[in-house]
Amino acid sequence: xxxxxxxxxxxxxxxxxxxxxxxxxxxxxxxxxxxxxxxxxxxxxxxxxxxxxxxxxxxxxxxxxxxxxxxxxxxxxxxxxxxxxxxxxxxxxxxxxxxxxxxxxxxxxxxxxxxxxxxxxxxxxxxxxxxxxxxxx
Numbered sequence: 503x504x505x506x507x508x509x510x511x512x513x514x515x516x517x518x519x520x521x522x523x524x525x526x527x528x529x530x531x532x533x534x535x536x537x538x539x540x541x542x543x544x545x546x547x548x549x550x551x552x553x554x555x556x557x558x559x560x561x562x563x564x565x566x567x568x569x570x571x572x573x574x575x576x577x578x579x580x581x582x583x584x585x586x587x588x589x590x591x592x593x594x595x596x597x598x599x600x601x602x603x604x605x606x607x608x609x610x611x612x613x614x615x616x617x618x619x620x621x622x623x624x625x626x627x628x629x630x631x632x633x634x635x636x637x638x639x
Contacts (some may be wrong), residue, residue: 519545536628560586583610 523541527534563582570638583611588599
């Protein structure tokens with residue numbers, strides 16, 4: 503599990519750093535490519551570590567809520583997003599923690615809402631159909 507999270511976070515950090523390095527480099531394809539690679543070398547490990555920290559904290563909160571509530575539903579993800587936002591910004595003070603918790607909860611609620619909508623749209627194609635039997639002559 504840790505290898506998957508590490509790979510995803512490093513890859514995500516590399517993509518964002520490459521885009522930023524390309525856009526901020528001086529004009530010219532050679533200097534833009536150099537700026538892109540330099541930015542990836544410098545920023546990708548930091549962004550990857552931050553993403554991995556968020557993912558680990560979210561997974562710990564989500565699994566803890568599943569254990570405590572004995573349910574696996576959308577509320578666990580929403581509450582875990584709020585808890586993750588609050589926990590990760592605790593060092594900035596209580597006001598920042600509450601603000602980040604609200605933002606985390608709202609973002610996860612939006613993600614879960616979209617997930618529910620897509621599931622309902624996709625479930626339409628899997629409704630059972632009454633088979634037709636050939637007439638016995």
